[in-house]
Amino acid sequence: MMRTLFLQAPSFDGYDGGAGARYQMKREVKSFWYPTWLAQPAALVEGSKLIDAPAHDLSWDDIKHEADDRDLVILHTSTPSFGQDVRTAELLKARNPRLMIGMIGAKVAVESQKALEASAAIDFVARNEFDFTIKDVADGMPLAEVQGISWRDADGAIVHNRDRAVIEDMDSLPFVSPIYKRDLTIEKYFGGYLKHPYVSFYTGRGCKSRCTFCLWPQTVGGHNYRTRSIGHVIEEVKYVLAEMPQVKEIFFDDDTLTDNGPRVEELARALGALGFGRPGFGVSWSCNAKANVPHATLKVLRENGLRLLLVGYESGNQKILHNIKKGLRVDVARQFTKDCHALGIVIHGTFILGLPGETLETIEETIEYAKEINPHTIQVSLAAPYPGTFLFKQAVENDWFDGTDHLLTDGGNQIAQLSYPHLPAKVIFDKVEEFYKRFYFRPRKIGAIVGEMVRDFDMMKRRLREGVEFFDFLRRRKEAA
Template identity: 55%
Template sequence: MKKTLFLSPPSFDGFDGGAGSRYQAKREITSFWYPTWLAQPAALVPESKLVDAPPHNLRVTEILALAKDYELVIMHTSTPSLANDVQCAAAIKAQNPHTQVGFVGAHVAVLPQATLEENPIIDFVCRQEFDYTCQDLAQGKAWSEIQGLSYRDKYGKIHHNPERELIHDWDALPSVMPIYARDLEITKYFIGYLLHPYISLYTGRGCPAKCSFCLWPQTIGGHQYRAKSPEAVGKEMAQAKSLFGNSVNEYMFDDDTFTIDKQRAIAISEYLKKLKLTWSCNARANLDYDTLKALKDNGLRLLLVGFESGNQQILDGINKGIKLEVARRFMQNCHKLGITVHGTFIIGLPNETAETVEETIRFACEVSPHTIQVSIAAPYPGTQLYQQALLNGWFSDQSLVTNSGIQISTLAYPEFSAQEIEASVERMYRRFYFRPRAIIPIVGEMLGDPQMLRRRLREGREFFAYLKERRA
């Protein structure tokens, strides 16, 4: 077994490039998702080490000190951070030319040939679901025999091995919880709408929805939801409670759509209730009242819901598969049951205009989730949105983030410029949050909990600093 380091490399200050983040960028407030995509293969490789540099404030010099004794370094990368990550790989190779360094992530899964051609310092990339590909590499299997691997041989020639099948026996995968406990400081991870400290994890991959912009199903996870059994999830969460005790205030199930199989979600929630755990998950805005009530009764606190837009034509154009009236009824039920909702919205999707942004702002204020996130449409390679942008000439810029990591618009339309898209983000935030229905619940949280008071004040400072930097 090769001595193996799984690395999420240093990046822009505050850059949330980890595998759990839907958009790799610097957030409005300090936000770091867990490196779920790296933790799973790390769990398959005994005595490996997982290093998540950004939340732990590790710089390249510190990474070099850690990496010097490793034979194999597997790094997670993303489209916005690729150039930066290649520099880190080059520094590792300069320190020890014999270290084998390779990349994983959606960008290299889609563009393996280009990645290897343009970056001779990289020895290999893993395509699609790479958990067992990483295990094969660590076990020293001949590279020519490893499915899902693209690599450079000793003569510099690039090879692409046959694809690896997606993982269907998820119960056979080991838990990531021991990796989290061994290698990560859970207090370093923040998400504004989740209780702190929190832990996020996947219980499965793949999403049946066909949203044109969504990265993971179109590049790595596929559209078939493959997941652990409720019994296996219950066992993993019991292990988590044993490892972390009462130091974790919330568990977030980050599956693209945890609730797509309603009976499975309810069965899992029954285990969570027995363990007395507070939990949250991703959901689509079409869950029925009875399912919502069952989950709430079993400890559900919050749902993360992608509304995207308040304009039905835009939703239909991105294959969202949700009607606004259904989303309204869903939110009415959540309010009735006392389920907190964090709503996510996207500005700059196809057919966006100043008028459709106004519709989205009005819709968000009407359904009134507790908190929102407003992102800019990001056409990642490998997605349908990326192909549409190429075909229609919508690209205004190839950069997804600024030099400081803040998300910018790479898209522009004849009736809606990139600058107008970016300006709409701040306008929506201000319109949503500067109204009594949004402010009063947040103030109530702060008055009822001194820790929440300190946290919200810090987040407020960060939020306004972010808006100032965006305008700069």
């Protein structure tokens, strides 16, 4: 067994680039997702260690010594962070030339040749689903025999091995929560809409939806939703409750947990049997959801401890939802949101500006729609054409952008990549700030936030901190414009 380090490398200050992050960038308020896709293979490799440098505010000087007694380093990378991650790989190799260095992540899964050509410090990259791929490498299997990798042989030639089959038995994967407990400080992980501290993990992989912009199903996870057994999930929940008593919320990070109604109801009832939803039980749960869950299912989830749903509305314009193959009707999403409000389910709504078909009129329509349905909190992102997605291919073919991988400013803030003849990138960029201001700076919303703060002193401290961070976010956007 090779002595293995799993590394989310140092990057921009405050940069959320972990493999659990939907968008790799700085957030409006301090936010870090767990590096679940690194923790999973780490759980398979005996004696490994996981370092998530950005979340723990670690610099190169803080972590460089970790390479001295290792045989293998696995770096998670992404399109925005790739240049910095290559630099880290080169520093690691210079410090310890004996190291084997591999990269994982959507970026190298779809651009394996290009990634290896970027630097001789990278010995191999793992394509697609990589958990057991990395275990094979760590077990000492010759690279020529490892399925699912592209690698550089002794002569420097790049070789692409045959693909690895996706995992069908999801219960064959060990829990990630013990890796969190062993190697991470969970208080370092924040979500603006989640209770703190929280823990997140997956109950399954893949998403049947075909959203053109969504990175993970089109690159690593696939469109076949493969799930763990309910019993397996509940055992990990029990581990969290017993071993991480400070946790106040468990977030199930499946792309859309609610797509399988009977299964999510079964999971909810199993959570209810543990005490979720009972008065005095101090832990809640939350998950991603599509805005089409029927009232009957929502009621079961709420009665068994569901607190919050993270919902991707994306746009309030039906034609744009059709353009991005969202598979969602605006009127259905509107009724879903009313049902959640009536049941007391909190919603964090996400929206994207600059998708195909966007105009000034559709942006206005989406802002008014967000105000009407009134999620508790929102995130507004710019359309990001990641390599490997249909949106990337569509944008290049239509000259909406130049195909570069520069998605962030030098400081780690997202930029508007897509530009249309009738709607230039700068206008789209500026509309994000307007969206936030018009949503949050309303008497109704301000009153709700102040009321929340008055009722809960911890929430008051948190919201005040987030307020400072939010205004700093607006300041940075002005500087980047």
